[in-house]
Amino acid sequence: MYRTLGAFLITALLAIGTGRSSPTDWxxxxxxxxxxxxxxxxQCYFNSKPAAHHEHGGEAAHYCxxxxxxxxxxxxxxxxxxxxxxxxxxxxxxxxxxxxxxEWALLTFDKSLSKDQRDALAAILPHxxxxxxxxxxxxxxxxxxxxxxxxVAHATLDGGKTAEVKLHRATSGNTSDPIVIKNLKYWGxxxxxxxxxxxxxxxxxxxxxxxxxxxxxxxxxxxxxxxxKDMK
Numbered sequence: 001m002y003r004t005l006g007a008f009l010i011t012a013l014l015a016i017g018t019g020r021s022s023p024t025d026w027x028x029x030x031x032x033x034x035x036x037x038x039x040x041x042x043q044c045y046f047n048s049k050p051a052a053h054h055e056h057g058g059e060a061a062h063y064c065x066x067x068x069x070x071x072x073x074x075x076x077x078x079x080x081x082x083x084x085x086x087x088x089x090x091x092x093x094x095x096x097x098x099x100x101x102x103e104w105a106l107l108t109f110d111k112s113l114s115k116d117q118r119d120a121l122a123a124i125l126p127h128x129x130x131x132x133x134x135x136x137x138x139x140x141x142x143x144x145x146x147x148x149x150x151x152v153a154h155a156t157l158d159g160g161k162t163a164e165v166k167l168h169r170a171t172s173g174n175t176s177d178p179i180v181i182k183n184l185k186y187w188g189x190x191x192x193x194x195x196x197x198x199x200x201x202x203x204x205x206x207x208x209x210x211x212x213x214x215x216x217x218x219x220x221x222x223x224x225x226x227x228x229k230d231m232k
Contacts, residue, residue, distance in 0.1 A: 027227035028075035028082060028124055033146065033153045035165045035203030035219035036066035041195075042218040045184060048098035062095040063103070065212045067165045067203045069155035071146050073223065077120030085117055086110040086143040088155075090163055090205045097131070104135035104210070108157060110143040128226060130188040150178070153198055153221055163205045167198035167219040181220075189224040196221045 036042055038051040042064065050064035068089040075082035087109050094103030107125070109118050122138075145156040150169065157163040170179045180194040200219035205212055 023228060023231075024078045024123070025228050026075070026077040026120070026124055027225075028072060028128070029223065029225045030070050030072045030075065031221060031223040032068050032070045033148065033155045033165050033167060033221055034066070034068040035167060035200040035214075036064050036217065037203075037212070037214045038064050038218045040170075040199050040218045041181070041197065041220070044093060044097075049096050050093055064093040065205070065214070066091060066093070067155075067163050067205060069143065069146055069165055075124075077123060080116045080120045082117060082120060085113055085121065086146055087113075087121060088141075088143055088157055088163065091133075092210075094134075100131045102131050102133050105133050106137050106139060108139045108141050108143075108162075111140050113140075124226075127231065128188055128224070148221060153219075160204075160206075162207050165203045165219070166201040167221070168201055170197040170199060186222055186224050189226045190230050191225040193223045 036044075038044060042050075044050050044064050050062050052062050066089070070087050070089070072082045072085040075085070087107060089105055089107055091105030092103040094101070109121070113121075118138075141157045141162055142159075143155065143157060144159055145154055147154055148167075152169070153165075153167040155165045172179070179197040181197065182194045184192075184195055186192045186195075198219045198221055200215065200217055202213065202215050203217065203219065204214070
């Protein structure tokens, strides 16, 4: 089931509260298994334009097509508990986001989430991703795989029929420990524990008119932390 960007924003605004009403207390700590079409490491974190891609001998096109699979470690929105909640973002940042305008995104809720949990996440996520989208829709599916160990991370939507991300830990460091980028901001979140470098074996979105699949491009895991008290 899909909803438009307008419905998403209305839900978020109603949940956040307007006027003189007291703001809802919320917090989220979540880990993402994430990959995109950019070379390792994604230059979008340092530039206002994604990497250039040459396809079928044509002119270079700039885009960052991504799949981000999230699992909430602990969180809440008012009295709504979010521990263990899973959601997925697929989309494309577009060719130039210097003005904070991204191309499109699809937010997929795991089917196990209640309406209150979905509305809670809809209220929180605009703070995590404080940008504009030309197109934003929501859907639901089974996030049936979300797992990782020291070497591999893997997440699937509908068994991989809808989307899939599989990462392998980078091994070119000075030690056998994971390579981690510190002191790098993740979107609008004020805290994270570092980007664990894990190039992808595959990152794919496989349904509808905007399908894509990449192999050997950017990937990482990161745990982010944010709360209503962080809002200015």
